Amino acid sequence: MKMVKNKGQVEISFNWIFVLIAGGLILFFFITFIVNQREASMEELGRRVQDRFDSIFTIIQQTPDSVQSFDHIATELEFMCEEGVQSYMVRGSSAVTFIDSQIIFSPRYIGDSRLVAWTRNFRGPYPVTPVLYLSDDRNMFYFIDDGENGFVRDLFNRFPDAFQKELIREDNPGLEDKGYDFYTIIFSDDSRSEFDVTLLPDDSYTRIRINVTGRHGDVPYGEVRDGVDEDVVVEFVGYEMALGAAVIGDANLFECSKDRLLQRYAASNEVQIKRVHELWGGYQAINPDHRCGIIYNETGLAMSGLENIKSHLDGSVNYEDLASIMSELQDLNDQSRRIGCAWFY
Amino acid sequence: MRMVLLRKSQVQMGETISVVIIIVILIVLGLVFYFSLSGSGVEREREEVQELDSISTAIFVSRMEEIKCSRAGATTYACIDMYKAKAFHNASSSGMPREIYTSLIGYANVTLNMHYSTQKNITIYSHEPSNISGSVTAYMPVMVSDPVNNTQHFAYLEVEVFS
Numbered sequence: 446m447k448m449v450k451n452k453g454q455v456e457i458s459f460n461w462i463f464v465l466i467a468g469g470l471i472l473f474f475f476i477t478f479i480v481n482q483r484e485a486s487m488e489e490l491g492r493r494v495q496d497r498f499d500s501i502f503t504i505i506q507q508t509p510d511s512v513q514s515f516d517h518i519a520t521e522l523e524f525m526c527e528e529g530v531q532s533y534m535v536r537g538s539s540a541v542t543f544i545d546s547q548i549i550f551s552p553r554y555i556g557d558s559r560l561v562a563w564t565r566n567f568r569g570p571y572p573v574t575p576v577l578y579l580s581d582d583r584n585m586f587y588f589i590d591d592g593e594n595g596f597v598r599d600l601f602n603r604f605p606d607a608f609q610k611e612l613i614r615e616d617n618p619g620l621e622d623k624g625y626d627f628y629t630i631i632f633s634d635d636s637r638s639e640f641d642v643t644l645l646p647d648d649s650y651t652r653i654r655i656n657v658t659g660r661h662g663d664v665p666y667g668e669v670r671d672g673v674d675e676d677v678v679v680e681f682v683g684y685e686m687a688l689g690a691a692v693i694g695d696a697n698l699f700e701c702s703k704d705r706l707l708q709r710y711a712a713s714n715e716v717q718i719k720r721v722h723e724l725w726g727g728y729q730a731i732n733p734d735h736r737c738g739i740i741y742n743e744t745g746l747a748m749s750g751l752e753n754i755k756s757h758l759d760g761s762v763n764y765e766d767l768a769s770i771m772s773e774l775q776d777l778n779d780q781s782r783r784i785g786c787a788w789f790y
Numbered sequence: 791m792r793m794v795l796l797r798k799s800q801v802q803m804g805e806t807i808s809v810v811i812i813i814v815i816l817i818v819l820g821l822v823f824y825f826s827l828s829g830s831g832v833e834r835e836r837e838e839v840q841e842l843d844s845i846s847t848a849i850f851v852s853r854m855e856e857i858k859c860s861r862a863g864a865t866t867y868a869c870i871d872m873y874k875a876k877a878f879h880n881a882s883s884s885g886m887p888r889e890i891y892t893s894l895i896g897y898a899n900v901t902l903n904m905h906y907s908t909q910k911n912i913t914i915y916s917h918e919p920s921n922i923s924g925s926v927t928a929y930m931p932v933m934v935s936d937p938v939n940n941t942q943h944f945a946y947l948e949v950e951v952f953s
Contacts, residue, residue: 460802460803460806463806463810464806467810471813471817474817500846503846503850507849507853545893545894546850546893546894566855568863570863571855571860571863572855572858572860572863572865573855574855575855708886708890709890711886711887711890712856712881712882712886712887712890712891713855713856715881715885715886715887716856716857716874716877716878716881716882716887717877718877718881719876719877719878719880719881720871720873720874720876720877722877722880723873723876723877723880724873724937724938727873727936727938727939728938731938731939778862778863782862787873787937787938788860788861788862788937790860790863
């Protein structure tokens with residue numbers, strides 16, 4: 446039976462359809478608006494947290510040779526390095542912060558616990574830049590003892606007590622799981638060849654082999670091998686780099702931070718070369734044959750040392766030679782003062 | 791003039807459309823108000839960030855190992871070596887050091903203002919962007935050391951950060 450609607454019925458239906466469409470559009474608009482605002486506020490929160498960390502890192506670095514701890518950091522940071530660019534991001538946020546002004550050695554994940562920051566000045570042998578080592582209460586460092594004069598034991602002794610660390614001696618049965626989220630095992634060729642990691646949960650540990658090849662004065666040089674991929678070999682010079690390798694626990698990540706440190710060293714070396722020019726200009730203004738020429742003139746000891754460093758940093762670095770030059774320049778600093786000239790550094 | 795009488799249904803339709811139009815107008819007004827408020831907030835925040843940026847750049851530069859006074863391997867706080875300052879400018883003007891220091895300091899002019907001595911002002915770093923939309927300047931008192939003549943001077947560091 447065919448039903449014919451009268452005009453009033455059609456009008457009421459039309460009103461409802463109109464209200465539904467208009468209401469739907471308004472609802473859609475508000476939902477989109479709220480979702481966008483929520484995403485924007487999450488990004489903003491991530492950015493603010495990163496700004497805060499950036500400030501913290503910058504402030505910490507201004508106090509060299511210090512250890513500072515920060516009570517429970519509520520966010521977790523992930524450190525990355527891609528194509529020589531070091532960066533970190535707050536977990537849960539997509540914003541990445543590129544590390545420009547700091548040289549940071551840190552395990553891949555830190556945060557969501559008490560943060561510990563340690564700074565040391567990288568010396569070449571003049572102060573180049575503060576280096577920042579980060580860790581937290583979730584990361585444990587196991588040093589496999591390599592004897593009285595072993596390099597690993599030396600690194601262990603240099604690690605601050607505020608870092609979670611333990612020296613695993615010969616008589617220690619194995620590496621225990623003590624409830625930490627992550628373990629870094631540091632060993633050398635002089636450490637015992639076997640250490641039992643079966644008690645540690647899978648994917649909760651990393652291994653790094655640090656061997657010292659030699660020393661010039663108090664400047665060690667050697668190589669770092671990835672504990673998993675032994676083909677990854679990265680050379681180092683000085684304690685600051687070796688300690689960086691121990692903190693990072695990953696040869697690839699270490700190479701990235703080390704390269705950035707060497708770049709800064711090269712730039713700083715250029716400044717030192719120009720400074721020697723300026724110093725010699727200053728001395729020549731007093732006396733063209735000033736006695737400090739032996740150190741600061743164009744062929745002086747300082748310039749030849751710095752030019753040697755430059756030639757290494759510009760090309761492929763010979764770490765043994767670099768350690769030797771660093772050690773010689775350390776002696777030059779005392780020598781410059783003995784003959785009444787300006788401190789070299 | 792002929793008077794037009796509307797039917798009841800037409801009046802109802804008109805009412806509905808008016809209500810929707812008013813609601814839409816209210817929403818648009820609300821959004822305009824919200825975005826203008828948040829826009830002015832962003833502008834204020836941008837100015838604050840710029841000021842903080844200039845202060846942190848001043849602190850960063852004054853504490854760079856490359857220009858700090860050093861003695862027996864130890865560097866001194868708030869003291870700038872005159873020769874290092876000049877050397878830094880020469881080194882950071884070109885080549886690889888310019889790239890490195892630009893990534894660290896950014897677009898800025900850093901001058902050692904030797905207002906309180908007979909020495910000339912020293913430009914430590916200079917890198918201006920091609921298009922300058924604004925700048926903020928921060929000042930910081932420092933000691934300037936001349937290790938050749940064994941003298942020290944009061945000065946202030948003038949850091950102009952560009953945006």
